Amino acid sequence: MSFIIEVEHLKKSFGRRVVLRDVSIRIKPGESYVLIGESGTGKSILIKCILNLCDVDSGAIRINGQDLSRLSQRERFSALLKCGVLFQGAALFDSLSVIDNISFGLVHGYGKSTKEARMIAIGKLEAVNLDETVASAFPAELSGGMKKRVALARAIATDPNIIFFDEPTTGLDPITSGIINDLIVKCTKEFGISAVSITHDMASLKHISDRVGLLHGGQIIWEGTKPELFTTDNPYVCQFISGSPNGPFTEHSHA
Amino acid sequence: MVVIARFLERIGHCFISFLASIGSISLFLCKSLVTGGSPPYYWKQFARQALQIGYFSLPVVGMTALFTGIAMALQCSVGFSKFTAETAIPSVVMISMTRELGPVLTALMVAGRLGASMTAEIGTMKVTEQIDAMTTLSVNSLKYLVFPRLLTGLILLPFLVFIDDVIGILGGYLTGVYYLGFNSSNYIHNTFSGMEMWDVLSGLIKGAAFGFTVCLMGCYHGYASRGGAEGVGRATTNSVVSSSILILLLDCILTFLLF
Numbered sequence: 001m002s003f004i005i006e007v008e009h010l011k012k013s014f015g016r017r018v019v020l021r022d023v024s025i026r027i028k029p030g031e032s033y034v035l036i037g038e039s040g041t042g043k044s045i046l047i048k049c050i051l052n053l054c055d056v057d058s059g060a061i062r063i064n065g066q067d068l069s070r071l072s073q074r075e076r077f078s079a080l081l082k083c084g085v086l087f088q089g090a091a092l093f094d095s096l097s098v099i100d101n102i103s104f105g106l107v108h109g110y111g112k113s114t115k116e117a118r119m120i121a122i123g124k125l126e127a128v129n130l131d132e133t134v135a136s137a138f139p140a141e142l143s144g145g146m147k148k149r150v151a152l153a154r155a156i157a158t159d160p161n162i163i164f165f166d167e168p169t170t171g172l173d174p175i176t177s178g179i180i181n182d183l184i185v186k187c188t189k190e191f192g193i194s195a196v197s198i199t200h201d202m203a204s205l206k207h208i209s210d211r212v213g214l215l216h217g218g219q220i221i222w223e224g225t226k227p228e229l230f231t232t233d234n235p236y237v238c239q240f241i242s243g244s245p246n247g248p249f250t251e252h253s254h255a
Numbered sequence: 256m257v258v259i260a261r262f263l264e265r266i267g268h269c270f271i272s273f274l275a276s277i278g279s280i281s282l283f284l285c286k287s288l289v290t291g292g293s294p295p296y297y298w299k300q301f302a303r304q305a306l307q308i309g310y311f312s313l314p315v316v317g318m319t320a321l322f323t324g325i326a327m328a329l330q331c332s333v334g335f336s337k338f339t340a341e342t343a344i345p346s347v348v349m350i351s352m353t354r355e356l357g358p359v360l361t362a363l364m365v366a367g368r369l370g371a372s373m374t375a376e377i378g379t380m381k382v383t384e385q386i387d388a389m390t391t392l393s394v395n396s397l398k399y400l401v402f403p404r405l406l407t408g409l410i411l412l413p414f415l416v417f418i419d420d421v422i423g424i425l426g427g428y429l430t431g432v433y434y435l436g437f438n439s440s441n442y443i444h445n446t447f448s449g450m451e452m453w454d455v456l457s458g459l460i461k462g463a464a465f466g467f468t469v470c471l472m473g474c475y476h477g478y479a480s481r482g483g484a485e486g487v488g489r490a491t492t493n494s495v496v497s498s499s500i501l502i503l504l505l506d507c508i509l510t511f512l513l514f
Contacts, residue, residue, distance in 0.1 A: 053387050073290070077393040084391070091388040094379075109393030111295070158392070 002065070004029045004162055004194045005050065010059035012042070012049055019045050021218030023059070029161070032188045032195040032208055036240060037215035038249060043198040044088065046215070047164050050196070051083060052076060063162065081109055084155030084163040084193075088170060090147040092139040092154070098125070099135040102154045110158060124153040128183055145176035152183055156193075163187055165197035169204045181207040202241065205229075214240065216249070283475050290395050291402025300403040307372075308404075308466075309411040312365055313418065319360050320352070320419040324426020327351055332435050341435070345442050346449030348427035353454045357420040359506050362465030365412065366498035370473040373404060374494035377477025378487035386478075401474045405467060412466025413459040420458060457513040464509060465502050472498040 005027040012020040019042035027033045035043050048054045050061050052068040060067060063083065068076050092101050102124055103117035112120070122132060128149040139147060148168060155163055165184060169177035181204050187193045188208075199205055205212065205226075212229045214222040214237055222234050229237060239247030331344045377400055380386050389396045424446060431437040476494035480486050 048387070051387075051391060053390060073395070077390075077395065080391055081393045085388065087384045087388055089383055091384040093385055093388070104389075105392030105394070108295070108297070108399065154388075154392070 002029070003027060003062075004031075004064060005196065006060070006062040007046075007050060008060045010046070010049060010061065011057040012045060012054070013057055018218055020049070020056075023215070023218070023220055025213060025220060025223075027194055027196060027211075029194055030188065030192050032184070032197065032210045034197045034199060034205055034209035034212045035215055036199065036205065036212060038240075039200070041215050042218065043215055044166055047085075047166060047196065047198065051080070051085065051164065077109070081105070081158050082160050082162065084158065084160035086148065086151050086155050086163065086165045086168055088166040090139070090144075090151040092142075092147055092151055094139055096138075097135065098137050098139070098142070098150050101139070101150060102157050105154065105158050121153070121157060124157050125150075127156065127186075128153045129179065145172050145179065148172065148176075148180055149183070152180070152187075156187060156191075160193065162194045162196070165195060165199075167198055167200065169199065169201045174203070177201065177204060178207075180204075184208045202243075279479075280471070280475050283478065284471060287397045287401040287405060287474070290398045291405070295398075297399050297403060300399060301407060304403050304407040305411060308365065308369055308407050308470075309414060312368060312415060315364050315368055316361050316415050316419050317422050319364050320357065320422035321426040323356055323360060324348060324352060324423035324428075325430045327356070327423070328427040328430035328435065341437075342441075342445055344431060344435070345427065345437075345445035348431075349424050349446045349450055350454055352423035352427070353420045353450075353458045355458075355506075355510070357423055358416045358458045358461035358465060359502060361416045361419045361462060362412065362469060362502045363499060365408075365415065365466065366469045366472075366495055366502060370469045370494050370498045371491050373470065373473030374477040374480070374491045375487060377401075377474055378480030378490045381478060381480045382483055382487060401478075404470045404474055408466035408470030409463050410466075412469075413462040415466075416458055416462030417455070420455065453513075457509075460513060461506060461509050464505055468501050468505060469498045472501065 003026045005025065007023055007025040010020050010023040011018070023046060025033070035046065037043055045054065049056050050063065052061075056069070061069070063079065066079050068079060071079060092098075093104065096104065099118055099121050102121035103114070106112045106117035106120055107114055110117075122135065125132065125135060130146065130149055130153070134142065134146065134150070139150070142150065152168075168180050168184060172180065184195060184197065185208055188195050188210075195208070197204075197208060199208075209226045209229075211223070211225055213220045214234075216236060222232070222237050224232060230241070232238070235248045239249055327348050328344055331347050332341060335341050335343055335347075377386075380389075380400070386396045386400075389399065428442055428446070431442045432439050472494050476490040476497070480490040
């Protein structure tokens with residue numbers, strides 16, 4: 001079976017602190033994989049390693065069958081056009097308007113004309129349930145939910161086949177979170193895009209996941225489908241889902 | 256014995272850190288020049304930086320030059336009157352402005368105004384993951400953010416230095432004619448009779464070197480920012496301090512070379 005993302009025995013450390021010890025993940029095309037785990041366990045670092053935004057100590061990462069670390073800079077940038085990323089804080093470019101943010105990758109990455117890129121950007125704005133009136137606004141003028149939707153529009157502007165979501169619903173009210181979750185599901189189910197998400201939001205997890213991995217101690221200590229997540233007797237998973245302060249997570253952090 | 260060992264260890268640690276910083280800055284510069292040298296070129300970014308470095312720096316550079324020219328003429332008159340050498344004031348003001356004060360003061364002003372703003376802008380982009388976002392959109396951030404700044408700094412600082420020279424000499428003229436009682440045509444004649452093309456050119460060469468250095472430090476420290484607002488603030492301070500020190504160090508070296 002072919003996988004769209006393959007991570008094998010990934011190790012990443014910062015100085016003496018080992019963040020990712022031995023992480024292996026395989027994600028199928030069209031699958032929505034959700035990564036859960038305590039804060040500070042290296043989930044965001046894992047996504048950055050997959051996207052080659054930071055160097056790894058050892059291990060192999062392949063996206064669409066290509067090992068990004070072995071590609072030339074030009075090939076790597078070209079391969080990244082097939083990946084969209086929704087960053088935790090949206091990471092919109094402050095000095096650019098909404099429309100310029102969305103069309104940025106199309107103009108500067110794909111080399112499309114500004115006019116053509118703007119046409120596509122308007123379409124993507126509509127896809128995330130925003131109308132043209134926000135096109136000329138700047139990120140500072142938008143609410144948190146709108147920023148996330150604009151960032152999602154920017155992530156899907158280049159028609160990627162993989163999207164990475166780093167805590168897409170953090171800091172949003174339940175209704176806006178629901179809208180973002182629907183958009184993520186729309187991306188995976190309607191457009192057939194594979195998704196890798198990080199979340200601490202259980203409602204979001206239930207909504208968007210096909211398969212779930214629990215990262216702890218620099219390793220994926222549990223992996224399973226969504227139904228398995230809620231029936232497993234793994235103590236780490238049970239504690240994480242219940243949000244109980246007592247359990248193996250607490251014991252380890254106290255150790 | 257232990258105290259001496261610790262002292263030497265500390266010196267060694269500082270020296271290694273210093274060498275590591277030089278290596279890191281050199282690598283950053285090489286990467287920026289190599290990636291920036293090939294197409295696509297971001298012309299809008301060049302234009303934006305040209306406006307920031309060239310046009311918006313004019314008021315602060317002009318005021319600095321005017322006040323310096325005025326003060327320079329007054330200080331010279333105090334010293335030269337002791338030797339009845341007041342006629343040398345115009346040419347001393349001119350040489351001081353074109354060879355030394357023009358390039359150094361312009362670069363220090365630009366370091367304070369633009370170097371700091373470059374570091375803050377790039378640093379904020381770094382800590383809020385905007386630079387990572389740029390990479391994931393297949394845009395090389397060094398090519399988009401750094402190269403246009405380096406090039407416009409290199410090209411536009413000499414223009415600012417030239418304007419600074421003119422305004423500084425004008426400041427000296429105003430003091431000489433309206434305060435010290437020089438005859439206007441004599442002052443102008445004394446200014447330009449002692450002027451050589453090399454006086455101006457050496458200042459412009461210094462300006463180009465300083466402009467490049469200020470932009471390099473501004474961008475490098477922005478990229479090196481870590482850990483939120485505090486980290487950006489620290490990077491901004493480091494940028495201004497290192498730019499200022501490097502300007503004065505380079506000035507010393509270039510003055511020896513261009514003497």
